[in-house]
Structures are given as C-alpha cells and as structure tokens.
Amino acid sequence: xxxxxxxxxxxxxxxxxxxxxxxxxxxxxxxxxxxxxxxxxxxxxxxxxxxxxxxxxxxxxxxxxxxxxxxxxxxxxxxxxxxxxxxxxxxxxxxxxxxxxxxxxxxxxxxxxxxxxxxxxxxxxxxxxxxxxxxxxxxxxxxxxxxxxxxxxxxxxxxxxxxxxxxxxxxxxxxxxxxxxxxxxxxxxxxxxxxxxxxxxxxxxxxxxxxxxxxxxxxxxxxxxxxxxxxxxxxxxxxxxxxxxxxxx
Amino acid sequence: xxxxxxxxxxxxxxxxxxxxxxxxxxxxxxxxxxxxxxxxxxxxxxxxxxxxxxxxxxxxxxxxxxxxxxxxxxxxxxxxxxxxxxxxxxxxxxxxxxxxxxxxxxxxxxxxxxxxxxxxxxxxxxxxxxxxxxxxxxxxxxxxxxxxxxxxxxxxxxxxxxxxxxxxxxxxxxxxxxxxxxxxxxxxxxxxxxxxxxxxxxxxxxxxxxxxxxxxxxxxxxxxxxxxxxxxxxxxxxxxxxxxxxxxxxxxxxxxxxxxxxxxxxxxxxxxxxxxxxxxxxxxxxxxxxxxxxxxxxxxxxxxxxxxxxxxxxxxxxxxxxxxxxxxxxxxxxxxxxxxxxxxxxxxxxxxxxxxxxxxxxxxxxxxxxxxxxxxxxxxxxxxxxxxxxxxxxxxxxxxxxxxxxxxxxxxxxxxxxxxxxxxxxxxxxxxxxxxxxxx
Numbered sequence: 247x248x249x250x251x252x253x254x255x256x257x258x259x260x261x262x263x264x265x266x267x268x269x270x271x272x273x274x275x276x277x278x279x280x281x282x283x284x285x286x287x288x289x290x291x292x293x294x295x296x297x298x299x300x301x302x303x304x305x306x307x308x309x310x311x312x313x314x315x316x317x318x319x320x321x322x323x324x325x326x327x328x329x330x331x332x333x334x335x336x337x338x339x340x341x342x343x344x345x346x347x348x349x350x351x352x353x354x355x356x357x358x359x360x361x362x363x364x365x366x367x368x369x370x371x372x373x374x375x376x377x378x379x380x381x382x383x384x385x386x387x388x389x390x391x392x393x394x395x396x397x398x399x400x401x402x403x404x405x406x407x408x409x410x411x412x413x414x415x416x417x418x419x420x421x422x423x424x425x426x427x428x429x430x431x432x433x434x435x436x437x438x439x440x441x442x443x444x445x446x447x448x449x450x451x452x453x454x455x456x457x458x459x460x461x462x463x464x465x466x467x468x469x470x471x472x473x474x475x476x477x478x479x480x481x482x483x484x485x486x487x488x489x490x491x492x493x494x495x
Numbered sequence: 496x497x498x499x500x501x502x503x504x505x506x507x508x509x510x511x512x513x514x515x516x517x518x519x520x521x522x523x524x525x526x527x528x529x530x531x532x533x534x535x536x537x538x539x540x541x542x543x544x545x546x547x548x549x550x551x552x553x554x555x556x557x558x559x560x561x562x563x564x565x566x567x568x569x570x571x572x573x574x575x576x577x578x579x580x581x582x583x584x585x586x587x588x589x590x591x592x593x594x595x596x597x598x599x600x601x602x603x604x605x606x607x608x609x610x611x612x613x614x615x616x617x618x619x620x621x622x623x624x625x626x627x628x629x630x631x632x633x634x635x636x637x638x639x640x641x642x643x644x645x646x647x648x649x650x651x652x653x654x655x656x657x658x659x660x661x662x663x664x665x666x667x668x669x670x671x672x673x674x675x676x677x678x679x680x681x682x683x684x685x686x687x688x689x690x691x692x693x694x695x696x697x698x699x700x701x702x703x704x705x706x707x708x709x710x711x712x713x714x715x716x717x718x719x720x721x722x723x724x725x726x727x728x729x730x731x732x733x734x735x736x737x738x739x740x741x742x743x744x745x746x747x748x749x750x751x752x753x754x755x756x757x758x759x760x761x762x763x764x765x766x767x768x769x770x771x772x773x774x775x776x777x778x779x780x781x782x783x784x785x786x787x788x789x790x791x792x793x794x795x796x797x798x799x800x801x802x803x804x805x806x807x808x809x810x811x812x813x814x815x816x817x818x819x820x821x822x823x824x825x826x827x828x829x830x831x832x833x834x835x836x837x838x839x840x841x842x843x844x845x846x847x848x849x850x851x852x853x854x855x856x857x858x859x860x861x862x863x864x865x866x867x868x869x870x871x872x873x874x875x876x877x878x879x880x881x882x883x884x885x886x887x888x889x890x891x892x893x894x895x896x897x898x899x900x901x902x903x904x905x906x907x908x909x910x911x912x913x914x915x916x917x918x919x920x921x922x923x924x925x926x927x928x929x930x931x932x933x934x935x
Contacts, residue, residue, distance in 0.1 A: 283712060294884055295883070295884070296880055296884075297876070297880065306551055316886055317888075317889075318674075318883040319883045319884075319886050319887060322883070322884055322885060322886040323886050327884075328884050330884075332843050333881070334877050334878050334880075334881035336873075336878055336881065336882070336896070336899065337899060337900075337903060338898070338899025338900065338906075339895055339896075339899050339900050340894075342834040344882070344887075346885070347885075347887060348885040348887065351886035351887065351888075352886055359874070362820065369599075384560070387899075404885065408885075410887075454808065
C-alpha cells in the first residue's frame with residue numbers, strides 16, 4: 247500500500263523528518279506516536295501534499311506510484327484521505343455539495359460516470375445515520391459553526407463516503423469528549439477492511455483503546471525510534487515518552 | 496470649487512428647465528435655483544474633500560450630459576426589461592430619468608399606499624413633497640446632491656400610511672437607453688408609524704456612456720420597518736451616483752442591501768440618522784473587474800440612546816479594479832447604550848486590484864459598545880488545501896471560495912425572485928471562473 251523509504255523533510259533550512267522508513271500493507275492500522283515537535287504532523291502533511299515542506303531525500307511509494315510527485319487533489323482522487331486535526335471551515339459551500347463534488351472527482355478520475363443524484367442521497371443519509379449525525383449538517387456550510395466533535399465526525403463522514411484506500415488521521419482524538427470519541431472510533435472501525443489501511447497520528451494512547459492498531463511506531467526528533475505491537479502504546483502511556491527518548495540517547 | 500463644467504451646466508439650465516417637473520411650484524423653483532447656484536459654486540466633489548479622497552470624478556467633468564427630452568418606452572426591449580423586472584412586485588419604471596406609465600405596473604395597490612412618479616406627486620401631492628423633499632439629504636454636503644435637486648427630471652414618490660403592511664415589494668427600475676444622457680432622479684419614500692414596506696432600486700443601462708444620479712430620501716416612522724435593496728448593474732462605461740439618506744424615528748427599523756456591480760465609476764452614499772432605540776442594518780457587496788472604480792460611503796449617526804447598527808460590506812476586486820469603503824459611525828453625546836458593529840472585508844484577486852478602506856468611529860458618548868474590523872487580502876490557503884485534500888483542483892477551489900465569499904451577501908436577500916436576479920448578476924461577473932450555482 248505505502249512504502250516510505252529514508253524520507254527526509256525540511257521546513258526552510260530546518261530538518262524535521264530525518265530518515266523515516268515505514269512499510270504499510272493493505273488492511274493494517276499503524277499508529278504513529280510521539281511527543282510534541284517530533285514531526286508527527288509533518289509526516290501526515292507531507293503524505294497528503296500540504297505546501298510549505300521540502301522533501302530533501304527519500305521516497306514514498308503508494309500503490310506502486312510516486313506519491314510525492316502527485317498534486318494533493320490527485321492523491322485524494324487516488325484514495326489517500328487526510329482527516330484533519332483542525333478541519334477548516336468553508337463558509338458558503340454546503341457540506342453536501344462538497345461531498346458530491348469530491349465523490350464525482352474520484353469517479354471521473356477512475357473513468358466512471360457521475361453519481362446518480364438519488365443514489366448519492368441514499369448513500370449519504372446511510373452514512374449520516376452511522377455517525378449519529380443530524381441530517382441538517384448536510385445542508386450547512388462545511389464545518390462552519392460546528393463544535394470540535396462535530397467537525398471530527400464530519401471528517402469521518404467524508405471518509406465513509408469517499409471510501410479511501412489509505413486514511414491518514416491527524417490527532418483525531420484531540421478536542422473530543424468521550425462520547426464523541428466513541429462515535430468517531432466506531433465509525434473508523436466500521437470502515438476497517440482487508441483493502442483499507444490507516445495511519446493514525448496521535449499524541450495520546452486514549453484513541454488506541456477504541457481503535458486497536460496492528461503496529462505502533464514512536465517518532466522522536468524526526469526518526470522512528472521504536473516499533474512494536476499494540477502493547478507498545480500501553481507501555482508509553484505508563485512510562486511517558488522520556489523513556490524512549492532516554493533509551494536512544 | 497467653481498469649475499468650467501459647473502458653469503456649463505448652469506448655462507444650459509434656463510433652456511432645459513422647462514422640461515423639468517414642478518414648474519408651477521414656487522417653493523420647488525426656489526429650491527432648484529438655490530441648488531443650481533450652490534452647484535455652480537461647488538462643482539462635483541473632488542478628492543480634496545475628505546469624504547471623496549479616494550474617488551476622482553474628473554471623468555464626469557470632461558463630458559456634458561443632457562437630460563432626455565421625452566419618454567422613449569417603445570425603444571425599450573421587453574426581454575431586457577424583463578431580465579431586471581421583479582415578478583410579483585409593483586414596478587415603477589423610469590427610462591432615461593423619466594417615468595414610463597406604459598412599462599410600469601402599479602395595479603392593485605391598497606388605498607392607504609400611494610405610489611406614483613415624482614412628477615405626478617408634484618402635481619397631486621405638492622404639500623407632502625414640499626414637507627419632505629430635501630430634509631433627509633443635506634444639500635450642502637457635496638455637489639451631487641445640489642446637482643440632483645437642480646436637475647431631477649422625475650423619480651418615485653411613495654407614502655405608506657400608518658400601520659399599513661404591503662404583501663409585495665415596490666420596485667423602482669431605472670433604465671438608461673441613450674448615450675450621453677443625464678438621468679437625474681429624486682425619490683421620496685415615506686413610511687408612517689408602525690407601517691412596513693420593502694423596496695427594490697434597480698439601475699441598468701445599455702452599453703453607453705451616461706450619467707445616472709439618483710437621490711433617495713427615506714423617512715421611517717416610529718416602530719415602522721423598511722427594507723431597501725439596491726442593485727446597481729449600470730453599463731461598464733457609465734457613471735453612477737446613488738445617494739440614500741434615511742431618517743429613522745423612535746424604534747424604527749431600516750435595512751439596506753447594496754449590490755454594486757456595474758459602472759465605470761460608481762459611488763453610493765448611504766447615510767442614516769437614528770433616533771431612540773432604532774435599528775439600522777447596512778449590507779453591501781461590490782464586485783469590481785477591469786478598470787471599474789466602485790466607492791461606497793456609509794454614515795450612521797446615532798443621535799439618541801439605545802439604537803443598534805450593524806454593517807457588513809464585502810468587496811471582490813479583480814484586474815485593475817478599485818474598491819473604496821468609507822464607513823463612518825457617529826455617536827452623539829447623549830446617545831448612550833449605542834450598540835454598533837461595522838465590518839468591511841475585501842478580497843483581492845489580482846496584483847493590480849486595489850481596496851481602500853476607511854472605517855471611522857466618532858464617539859462622543861461614554862457608555863457605548865462599538866466595534867469595527869476591516870480586512871484586505873487574498874484567499875486563505877488553508878481553505879484551498881482543505882478543498883484540494885477533498886479532490887477539488889486548486890483553481891476550482893479558489894473559485895468556490897471566492898464565490899462563497901460573495902454569496903454570503905446574496906443569501907441575505909429574502910425576496911426569492913430578487914435573490915435569483917442578484918445571483919445571476921454575480922455569476923455573470925465571474926464568467927472566466929466557471930462558477931457553479933450548485934456550490935450553494
């Protein structure tokens with residue numbers, strides 16, 4: 247699915263990622279954990295194509311293609327989905343329009359005709375129920391005036407409708423209360439499949455109580471310093487990040 | 496300052512004055528003579544005047560526009576007229592500054608509501624007109640007002656009696672069909688205590704150079720409510736001045752929506768005087784392309800306590816267009832508990848576009864809540880990236896965001912047929928961007 251090899255990234259002259267290696271197979275969930283400033287968000291931004299970063303070396307190959315060579319919208323159409331830590335408010339553009347435009351972009355990219363209006367509505371309403379959202383959200387401007395939890399749920403709604411192959415989730419649990427966290431996690435779990443992979447970037451172990459990862463990687467100072475199974479997250483929770491940082495120092 | 500242009504208009508006046516209405520009314524004659532003298536002295540406003548510092552009207556001064564001698568209803572293309580005419584409204588049509596009974600539609604008005612052309616009002620209701628005309632617009636303020644008083648050839652007169660409600664809006668449709676014409680109109684709108692009415696002022700013209708100069712005086716009685724929509728889609732070569740001067744009595748509510756789309760040079764004044772606990776809301780959207788210069792000047796004068804004012808003006812400027820916003824809020828010494836908010840947001844789409852924005856708060860009371868904010872900038876790149884990450888190409892993303900920015904103001908229009916026409920005009924102005932109605 248995704249193969250990252252010796253990836254180095256700078257912001258200006260400052261190196262942020264210093265040689266990342268990561269192999270993600272279809273159906274796997276990888277959690278990337280690490281202290282603030284370790285480069286977690288940079289990794290998710292670079293994979294989704296956000297500007298402001300310079301790739302100084304290495305590669306990221308997604309389904310046999312050079313991911314870093316693609317424009318952000320092409321990555322999205324190819325099935326890479328970034329769930330934002332801070333979803334952006336887009337006043338004046340309705341949620342349902344954005345969903346439809348995005349879905350049709352993907353279909354066009356894959357040589358399929360535009361989605362039938364009735365089929366689309368049925369699909370959207372199904373997913374809205376799944377995420378326990380109010381249908382009214384569909385007709386409101388994208389994220390405008392949404393609470394933190396509503397914004398995150400909206401991200402998962404988009405994910406459920408666009409059916410990406412690779413989901414990159416940037417600090418999804420931040421700003422969520424326990425009820426919202428449960429709903430969001432259930433949404434994500436329902437999307438797990440043998441063909442779909444997840445990269446979950448998170449500071450806290452809390453999210454991993456609800457979405458069980460196959461692998462946990464600890465990022466510190468721009469490098470993956472430790473990898474393991476789900477039990478590694480619990481160890482981190484108990485001992486803190488200084489434990490890993492000290493171990494490598 | 497006395498200018499050659501002002502003198503030329505003065506010289507022309509005696510031969511053309513007989514064509515102007517109200518010749519048999521001594522008070523009006525005195526008013527007009529006085530105004531002409533004032534205009535001869537003042538001329539058109541110059542950038543040396545603080546309220547006109549960003550707008551140079553010398554283009555108007557280089558030409559001599561003449562009033563149209565007669566009504567030319569047959570020359571008006573019906574399809575064109577219908578593009579702007581609001582269905583389900585009473586419509587008063589002015590062609591080249593003169594009333595056309597043939598094109599207007601004023602049937603079925605309630606008895607307690609008088610709607611007629613200004614010329615007819617001067618014949619049938621001279622006392623009422625005398626009582627109001629010139630009392631909301633301050634003639635000495637600048638040359639355009641004096642010019643208007645001297646030269647107005649017709650206009651709209653409305654008197655809604657107390658406690659009356661109207662189930663349809665009244666539209667004043669200004670059409671200019673001739674080149675080099677001077678379309679000067681004066682409107683008086685009186686809405687008595689506890690009455691309610693909605694008005695639509697539409698300005699359009701064929702592809703000519705002309706000068707359209709309208710002054711509207713609005714009197715909102717105690718506890719009355721008036722909404723006025725202005726859609727200015729003048730020709731790209733035209734000069735437009737439109738002044739709206741409002742007097743609000745106690746607890747009166749007034750809302751103005753100003754859509755400034757057309758004209759080579761267009762200036763709007765919206766000035767409101769607020770009595771005790773009255774409410775005033777001013778909304779504006781200006782879209783400038785090519786070399787358009789669009790100036791909006793607002794002034795809200797809180798004269799008494801407890802009044803509320805809300806103002807939001809948005810501009811989108813492309814090519815070499817220039818947008819000007821001057822917003823003054825004046826709070827008089829005894830206008831305690833004033834609550835006022837003013838905002839102006841500008842989006843510049845090209846490097847050569849310019850926005851000049853000048854909010855001014857003059858507060859003489861000490862217990863008030865007044866806020867203002869202005870922004871001039873480009874689209875937010877975070878939003879563009881968000882849309883890109885949702886499969887939208889960056890060009891479409893930018894167009895969507897620009898359109899959404901403007902559409903917020905269109906969405907405030909609560910009359911469906913007008914909403915659609917305004918939207919049509921917005922879509923027309925961004926043809927190269929492939930804007931899509933479905934984005935709403």
